[in-house]
Amino acid sequence: MINIFTPLELSNKTIIKNRFMKAATSETLGDNNYRPTKQLIDLYRAWANGGTGLIITGNVMVDQTARGEFGNIVIEDSKGLNLLKQWAKAGTTNGAKIFMQLNHPGKQSPKTISKQPVSPSAIPMEGSNSFAFNTPRALTKVEIQIIIQKFINAAVVAKKAGFSGVEIHAAHGYLLSQFLSPHDNQRVDEYGGSLENRMRILIEIYTGIREKLGQEFPIALKINSSDLRDGGFSEEDSIKVIQKMDQLGIDLVEISGGNYEKPTVQGIGKGAFFIDYASKIKSLVKTPIAVTGGFSTANGMSKAIANNEADLIGLARPLVLVPDLPNQFKNGNFTAVNLHHLTTSIKSLDKKVGSLIGLSYYQQQMLRIAKGLPIQVTNNAWSSLGFAIKRQGLAAFIPQRD
Numbered sequence: 001m002i003n004i005f006t007p008l009e010l011s012n013k014t015i016i017k018n019r020f021m022k023a024a025t026s027e028t029l030g031d032n033n034y035r036p037t038k039q040l041i042d043l044y045r046a047w048a049n050g051g052t053g054l055i056i057t058g059n060v061m062v063d064q065t066a067r068g069e070f071g072n073i074v075i076e077d078s079k080g081l082n083l084l085k086q087w088a089k090a091g092t093t094n095g096a097k098i099f100m101q102l103n104h105p106g107k108q109s110p111k112t113i114s115k116q117p118v119s120p121s122a123i124p125m126e127g128s129n130s131f132a133f134n135t136p137r138a139l140t141k142v143e144i145q146i147i148i149q150k151f152i153n154a155a156v157v158a159k160k161a162g163f164s165g166v167e168i169h170a171a172h173g174y175l176l177s178q179f180l181s182p183h184d185n186q187r188v189d190e191y192g193g194s195l196e197n198r199m200r201i202l203i204e205i206y207t208g209i210r211e212k213l214g215q216e217f218p219i220a221l222k223i224n225s226s227d228l229r230d231g232g233f234s235e236e237d238s239i240k241v242i243q244k245m246d247q248l249g250i251d252l253v254e255i256s257g258g259n260y261e262k263p264t265v266q267g268i269g270k271g272a273f274f275i276d277y278a279s280k281i282k283s284l285v286k287t288p289i290a291v292t293g294g295f296s297t298a299n300g301m302s303k304a305i306a307n308n309e310a311d312l313i314g315l316a317r318p319l320v321l322v323p324d325l326p327n328q329f330k331n332g333n334f335t336a337v338n339l340h341h342l343t344t345s346i347k348s349l350d351k352k353v354g355s356l357i358g359l360s361y362y363q364q365q366m367l368r369i370a371k372g373l374p375i376q377v378t379n380n381a382w383s384s385l386g387f388a389i390k391r392q393g394l395a396a397f398i399p400q401r402d
């Protein structure tokens with residue numbers, strides 16, 4: 001019987017020692033040159049020592065002019081390779097594997113960073129967070145080719161640095177997710193229109209990385225089950241993209257959902273959001289499936305694996321609050337993690353900065369893990385708000401990822 005400590009072998013023979021996967025958590029611990037800091041490296045050593053089998057890094061940007069947040073790491077060339085090597089080494093301590101998540105934010109690059117972000121089409125952001133983003137301009141075909149090369153270059157550097165694999169981020173409303181969505185992508189050339197055209201950029205990135213790095217280097221994909229909006233990327237589309245990537249030999253698919261316009265991914269106490277979708281996908285493809293979002297109990301994690309609903313359990317917030325969750329689980333000391341709401345006690349302020357506080361709280365805790373300090377369990381949001389303002393100034397009031 002398979003359980004959460006049964007190793008998982010990917011098709012290229014890479015072995016993940018157990019079924020715990022740290023999902024990407026943008027740590028915002030890059031320095032002014034967008035390189036890893038010592039704190040970032042120490043944080044990943046702590047996670048590896050905590051027993052997690054597969055660790056996905058926070059999103060690493062492939063283009064310095066297109067960043068999602070302050071403190072992002074950017075890889076455009078081999079500068080800073082030594083620090084990247086230290087990061088990879090820390091993340092592979094204790095038999096863990098570490099995949100670097102590669103991303104381009106497209107139009108989800110805030111005003112404070114991008115005067116005019118790029119996107120498949122010049123369609124502005126919608127919803128309550130839209131004030132934080134400038135209207136994008138449509139990419140030219142030449143620029144699309146350059147971005148594809150940037151993803152491939154970053155993957156080459158990741159391998160050179162000693163990362164065990166890469167994950168292409170095509171979820172959460174970022175550039176590749178924008179290409180996949182008929183709402184965001186209204187191009188009339190071969191990169192827009194039919195689903196085949198909307199997934200072209202993703203496929204060219206994937207095959208480009210594969211050609212450069214060979215069959216042995218694991219390539220994963222993070223993708224939405226849907227955008228959770230009418231006229232966006234549908235579940236039907238998502239299934240077709242995953243089936244195509246499966247045929248092309250992708251090594252792992254991580255299922256998630258939502259975007260900045262519909263930031264529903266980080267609910268509390270609703271259970272694993274995408275588990276039904278994940279188990280449906282599992283019956284359709286041979287690629288191992290990771291599912292991320294909403295796990296909090298030992299029982300829920302065990303059941304998803306034992307019932308063959310997913311191959312890996314993706315955990316972001318739980319592994320920030322309990323960085324050695326797999327070790328605790330093994331020792332019988334983990335039953336559940338409490339993902340609590342933070343509040344300033346001022347309703348109108350909570351409404352405005354609620355999602356920021358949530359993120360900032362987790363970023364604050366990641367910094368504490370890096371420094372070897374205990375996690376702060378609190379419902380009081382003021383410290384997290386102060387932390388965000390101190391690090392980002394007024395840009396802190398611009399909402400970030402879902």
Ligand SMILES: Cc1cc2nc3c(=O)[nH]c(=O)nc-3n(C[C@H](O)[C@H](O)[C@H](O)COP(=O)(O)O)c2cc1C
Pocket residue numbers: 023024025026027057058059101169171172222256265266292293294295314315316317318359362363401402
């Ligand atoms: C602080 C923070 C940073 C995140 N950064 C990323 C990221 O860089 N890339 C990504 O794909 N998802 C990112 N996410 C989303 C998580 O990977 C995950 O999909 C989401 O938090 C739901 O999982 P959970 O319920 O286990 O937290 C982030 C989440 C948090 C809380």
